[in-house]
Each structure stands twice: as C-alpha cells, then as structure tokens.
Amino acid sequence: MSQSLQFLTPSRSPYLILPKLPATSYLRIPVINIPTKKYFITITKSLSSDLDATSSQVLASGNGQSGVARVLSADNVGAIPSPAPLDSGAAAAIEVDAVTETELKENGFRSTRRTKIICTIGPATCGFEQLEALAVGGMNVARINMCHGTREWHQTVIKRVRRLNEEKGFAVAIMMDTEGSEIHMGDLGGAASTKAEDGEIWTFSVRAFGSMLPERTINVNYDGFAEDVKVGDDLLVDGGMVRFEVIKKIGPDVKCRCTDPGLLLPRANLTFWRDGSLVRERNAMLPTISSKDWLDIDFGIAEGVDFIAISFVKSAEVINHLKSYIAARSRGSDIAVIAKIESIDSLKNLEEIIQASDGAMVARGDLGAQIPLEQVPSAQQKIVHLCRQLNKPVIVASQLLESMIEYPTPTRAEVADVSEAVRQRADALMLSGESAMGQYPEKALAVLRSVSVRIEKWWREEKRHEAMQLPDVGTSFADKISEEICNSAAKMANNLEVDAIFVYTKTGHMASLLSRCRPDCPIFAFTTTTSVRRRLNLQWGLIPFRLSFSDDMESNLNKTFSLLKARGMIKSGDLVIAVSDMLQSIQVMNVP
Ligand SMILES: Nc1ncnc2c1ncn2[C@@H]1O[C@H](COP(=O)(O)OP(=O)(O)O)[C@@H](O)[C@H]1O
Numbered sequence: 323m324s325q326s327l328q329f330l331t332p333s334r335s336p337y338l339i340l341p342k343l344p345a346t347s348y349l350r351i352p353v354i355n356i357p358t359k360k361y362f363i364t365i366t367k368s369l370s371s372d373l374d375a376t377s378s379q380v381l382a383s384g385n386g387q388s389g390v391a392r393v394l395s396a397d398n399v400g401a402i403p404s405p406a407p408l409d410s411g412a413a414a415a416i417e418v419d420a421v422t423e424t425e426l427k428e429n430g431f432r433s434t435r436r437t438k439i440i441c442t443i444g445p446a447t448c449g450f451e452q453l454e455a456l457a458v459g460g461m462n463v464a465r466i467n468m469c470h471g472t473r474e475w476h477q478t479v480i481k482r483v484r485r486l487n488e489e490k491g492f493a494v495a496i497m498m499d500t501e502g503s504e505i506h507m508g509d510l511g512g513a514a515s516t517k518a519e520d521g522e523i524w525t526f527s528v529r530a531f532g533s534m535l536p537e538r539t540i541n542v543n544y545d546g547f548a549e550d551v552k553v554g555d556d557l558l559v560d561g562g563m564v565r566f567e568v569i570k571k572i573g574p575d576v577k578c579r580c581t582d583p584g585l586l587l588p589r590a591n592l593t594f595w596r597d598g599s600l601v602r603e604r605n606a607m608l609p610t611i612s613s614k615d616w617l618d619i620d621f622g623i624a625e626g627v628d629f630i631a632i633s634f635v636k637s638a639e640v641i642n643h644l645k646s647y648i649a650a651r652s653r654g655s656d657i658a659v660i661a662k663i664e665s666i667d668s669l670k671n672l673e674e675i676i677q678a679s680d681g682a683m684v685a686r687g688d689l690g691a692q693i694p695l696e697q698v699p700s701a702q703q704k705i706v707h708l709c710r711q712l713n714k715p716v717i718v719a720s721q722l723l724e725s726m727i728e729y730p731t732p733t734r735a736e737v738a739d740v741s742e743a744v745r746q747r748a749d750a751l752m753l754s755g756e757s758a759m760g761q762y763p764e765k766a767l768a769v770l771r772s773v774s775v776r777i778e779k780w781w782r783e784e785k786r787h788e789a790m791q792l793p794d795v796g797t798s799f800a801d802k803i804s805e806e807i808c809n810s811a812a813k814m815a816n817n818l819e820v821d822a823i824f825v826y827t828k829t830g831h832m833a834s835l836l837s838r839c840r841p842d843c844p845i846f847a848f849t850t851t852t853s854v855r856r857r858l859n860l861q862w863g864l865i866p867f868r869l870s871f872s873d874d875m876e877s878n879l880n881k882t883f884s885l886l887k888a889r890g891m892i893k894s895g896d897l898v899i900a901v902s903d904m905l906q907s908i909q910v911m912n913v914p
C-alpha cells in the first residue's frame with residue numbers, strides 16, 4: 323500500500339498527477355494562487371493488490387476547499403508490480419559498494435552507521451591495498467593534507483582512490499586540505515620526528531639551510547618571525563605538545579630553551595605567547611590562502627577533488643572568493659568548500675563563515691593552540707550546533723584517537739571524546755595522524771566505527787535526543803516547500819517507525835535537508851551522478867546510491883524496489899517513506 327502527500331509546483335512538473343499515477347486516488351487542492359504560478363497540495367493514496375479499489379479513500383479533506391477526488395477502477399490495482407527476476411545487467415544499474423550492501427543485508431537498515439568517517443592519508447595508508455582496507459573498514463572520505471608530501475604523491479593517492487571507486491563501487495570522496503599561511507616549522511631535514519629534551523637549546527631560524535639542517539635547528543616558514551618574537555616569549559609547538567622559551571635573538575636566528583620536552587613533527591604549527599596571550603603581530607596579516615595554496619587549489623580543481631578544506635579561515639570573504647574562483651575554473655564540476663574553524667578570528671565571524679561555506683571542520687588541533695584548551699569543547703558544541711541550524715555538514719577533527727598512533731587500543735578518555743562528538747550528531751569524525759602515519763590505521767577506523775554505531779543506537783533506543791529547533795534555511799518558495807517536505811517526512815518516519823527514507827535527488831539538496839533532521843532511520847539517497855553520490859557521503863545518515871531515474875516517481879520506485887530486492891538489500895514488507903526533488907511529494911509504502 324502506498325500513501326502519498328504531494329506538493330506540486332506546475333512549473334516543475336506540469337500535468338504530473340493525471341497521466342502518471344494511474345493507480346492512485348487523489349485530491350488536488352489549490353493552496354496558493356500567484357498570478358504566474360499555481361501551487362497545489364495533492365494528497366494521493368495508491369492502491370495495493372489487497373485493497374478494494376472502489377473503497378479506496380482520499381486521505382485528507384483539503385481544508386474544506388473544493389477538490390476533485392478520483393476513485394479508481396480495479397484495473398489499476400497493482401501499480402507497483404512485484405519485482406521481476408533481474409538479470410545481472412539490470413541489477414548492476416544501481417551503484418552501491420559491497421560494504422554497504424553487506425551491512426544492509428547482515429544488520430538491517432536500522433543499525434547502519436550514521437556518523438561518517440574521514441581518514442587522512444599519509445605514508446601509512448597510501449598504498450592501493452591499504453586504501454582498500456580503509457574503504458572496506460568504512461572510510462567515507464579520504465583527506466589529503468597539502469602541508470605534507472608533493473603534488474605527485476597526492477596525485478597518486480587520488481588516482482588510487484578513484485580506481486578503488488571504479489573497480490569496487492565505493493563512493494569514497496576526496497578532501498584536499500590546504501596548508502594555509504600560519505607559522506609552522508620546516509621539514510626536519512627529512513626526519514620523521516625528533517625529540518626535544520628539557521633544558522636543551524634549539525635554534526629557530528628563518529634562514530634557508532638547503533638540505534643540510536644543523537643539529538637542534540628548526541626552520542620557520544614565516545620571514546617576520548625573528549623580528550616579531552621577543553626574549554621571554556613562550557614558543558608553542560602544536561599548541562603545547564612541546565614548549566620553548568625565547569632566550570636570545572641573533573639576526574635571523576632565535577635561540578630557545580626547551581621547557582616542556584616532547585616530539586617535534588615535520589611542519590608542526592608554531593604559536594608564540596606573551597604574558598599568557600597569543601601574539602598576533604604582522605602574522606595576523608598573512609593571507610588565508612597563500613600563493614602555494616592557490617597552486618594546490620588549481621591542482622585540486624584539475625584532479626576533480628570533491629571537497630577543498632581551507633585552513634585558518636578568518637572571514638566569509640575568503641570563502642566567497644574561493645567559491646567564485648572554483649565556479650569560474652571548474653565548469654560543471656561542483657567542488658564543495660569546507661571552512662576549517664581553527665583560529666580566534668574564525669570564532670569571531672563564525673556564523674557568516676559557515677553561511678558562506680558548504681560545510682565546516684572543528685579543527686581542534688590548531689584551535690586548541692589559539693584558545694585555552696578548556697574552551698575547545700564548548701566551541702565544538704557551538705560549531706556543531708550552528709552547522710546543523712544552517713544545514714551545513716560539520717566534521718569534528720583532531721586527536722580523537724591520538725594514542726592509537728602508537729598503541730592498538732584507545733584510551734577510555736578518547737572513547738568518551740568520540741562518543742561526545744557522535745552524541746552531538748556531527749556529520750563526520752576525522753582521523754589525522756592515526757591514519758596518516760600511525761601504526762594502527764585500520765584499528766583506529768574500527769574504533770570510530772564501533773563507537774559510532776553503539777552510541778547512535780543507545781541514544782536512539784533511549785529516545786534521548788533533544789529535538790532541535792531548525793530554523794528555515796530556504797529562501798525561494800520552492801526551497802521552502804522542499805524543507806517542509808523533508809521536515810515532515812523525517813517526523814513521519816520517526817512516528818511511524820519506518821525502516822528507511824528514500825530520497826531521489828539530482829543535486830543532493832533534498833538529501834541534505836533530510837540528513838539535517840537526523841531521523842531515526844537511515845536515508846537512502848538516490849542520485850544520478852557519481853560526483854553527487856561522493857559528496858553526499860560526508861553527510862550524516864545518508865547512504866548514497868547512483869541510479870538513473872526519471873521524473874516519474876512511480877516508475878522510479880518500481881525500479882528501485884526491484885533492484886534493491888534483487889540484491890537482497892530490502893525485502894517485501896519493509897516500510898519506506900519516499901521523497902523526491904522532481905515531484906515534491908511524500909509517499910509512505912510497504913515494499914511490495
Ligand atoms: N602526505 C603526507 N606525507 C607525509 N606525512 C604525512 C602526510 N600527511 C600526513 N602526514 C603525517 O601525519 C601527521 C598528521 O597529519 P595531519 O594531522 O593531517 O597533519 P598536521 O600534523 O600537520 O596537522 C603529520 O604531522 C605528518 O607527520
């Protein structure tokens with residue numbers, strides 16, 4: 323049985339109901355009359371084979387306005403036919419990866435993971451087999467960090483991920499993360515790391531040393547460094563992982579004594595502090611996107627990456643600038659821009675930055691180097707909350723499982739931190755060093771996966787999620803309708819305890835509106851292009867499929883049911899709600 327509620331905009335789908343849904347009884351009610359456009363709410367009820375057609379009822383009265391009810395003859399019964407057995411060619415017409423397929427078959431819809439996982443790719447994971455192991459382990463997005471490695475190295479990784487997607491049906495998206503122009507150390511002369519001991523004197527220098535770096539010397543990328551720091555300043559590596567005190571300045575060299583020993587990693591971030599405050603001198607004027615970043619962005623556009631994450635964003639302006647640059651350069655392809663919230667400036671301009679972006683990252687590594695550590699959790703909660711309000715995907719990043727760089731199990735505190743991000747219902751969690759250069763990348767991924775699934779289930783079962791007031795995000799009337807449909811569909815899905823929401827979406831917009839509602843059931847997002855499918859893979863609760871579909875919802879549903887049933891991913895009787903962005907409608911039905 324299928325029941326549907328449809329909001330029709332004749333400009334999008336003229337003559338939709340009469341010729342296309344022969345097996346539905348319907349009521350069509352004009353709700354608004356605007357001179358140029360007419361909008362209708364159509365409430366339909368499809369018939370199933372066990373229904374007496376002549377007794378089929380119209381579901382809503384239409385607020386007492388005049389409407390037309392059509393009662394169907396028994397000939398029209400069975401509009402959604404039982405799926406015919408499919409040959410393998412037809413079954414292949416839907417693209418989904420084997421891991422999702424197995425998860426759906428083995429665990430059912432309800433227990434699929436909703437929180438997405440991003441893995442930073444580095445020397446520990448750049449091989450094809452290693453990348454495949456991550457994809458099999460649930461990686462949704464592969465992140466390449468342009469702070470490290472050469473463009474050739476990154477290009478090889480991108481090619482391997484693309485090959486994996488093509489050969490194995492995955493939809494792993496690629497996120498390119500810019501270096502940004504904040505102050506950081508150089509390459510450590512090729513060493514993977516080096517230890518600074520308590521009391522040791524190190525030289526931080528802006529001199530170019532070539533390949534031979536003198537002992538206990540660190541190269542600094544910012545030319546103004548030696549002039550800006552003062553004797554007595556604290557110099558923090560990676561927000562305090564290692565700490566030095568400035569004791570002497572000699573031209574381009576700054577002599578520092580190590581006060582908190584620790585491991586120095588190549589290209590680690592540097593901040594300097596005076597009287598307990600972060601010093602923002604001329605370095606505050608450095609451009610957000612450096613000339614090297616622009617070359618990396620050109621590279622990203624040429625390679626067709628799915629997301630570009632911008633480090634140390636200060637204002638919405640830079641995001642708008644980059645978005646127009648991408649639009650001009652990448653005709654057709656649609657690269658999403660993610661704002662990394664990791665500076666004091668980005669917190670000051672948070673709302674306008676998120677509004678301008680296609681998503682945000684809580685980049686806790688550098689954020690914790692710019693604001694007191696104890697303020698990072700509240701900043702995280704605020705950013706996650708705001709992103710949901712504005713309908714932008716949000717990533718919680720850095721040090722989630724830091725100890726797993728060296729050890730095969732996480733600390734209890736790390737598990738609690740991951741749980742909190744899942745409880746906040748962030749779209750995605752990100753691994754950095756754990757997957758890039760750690761000893762246990764797959765184990766770290768498995769921890770994120772199992773903690774996510776467990777916490778999501780617990781909160782769902784206990785119905786402990788406080789309802790979030792979601793402000794309107796749409797500006798046009800058609801967008802407002804889409805939003806209302808998605809809000810209603812998600813609410814209906816929870817109240818009726820449906821197994822899945824199906825959304826047919828060309829641009830992905832309806833899928834993201836549904837994801838924003840964080841419904842109890844997973845959202846199967848059907849989209850016509852592989853690039854939209856990959857992009858949707860970042861968003862909470864979406865299981866993206868590639869499928870060619872038409873404007874005819876009835877036939878889309880028939881096709882989807884047949885294909886998914888043939889692959890054992892759904893079964894007769896499963897309760898599904900379907901929405902689409904071609905025909906703005908909500909339909910509730912059992913899989914025939
Ligand atoms: N492409 C790469 N090549 C070499 N090492 C990498 C690469 N990407 C990441 N790493 C290593 O993994 C660590 C963690 O990655 P990430 O968090 O992305 O960088 P960062 O520590 O610079 O913020 C880096 O410090 C670096 O040692």
Ligand SMILES: C=C(OP(=O)(O)O)C(=O)O
Nearest residue numbers: 664685686687688719720
């Ligand atoms: C994700 C972050 O950025 P990066 O790893 O590029 O420093 C961070 O600072 O937390």
Ligand SMILES: [K+]
Nearest residue numbers: 469499500501
């Ligand atoms: K970066």
Ligand SMILES: [Mg+2]
Nearest residue numbers: 664685687688
């Ligand atoms: Mg950072």
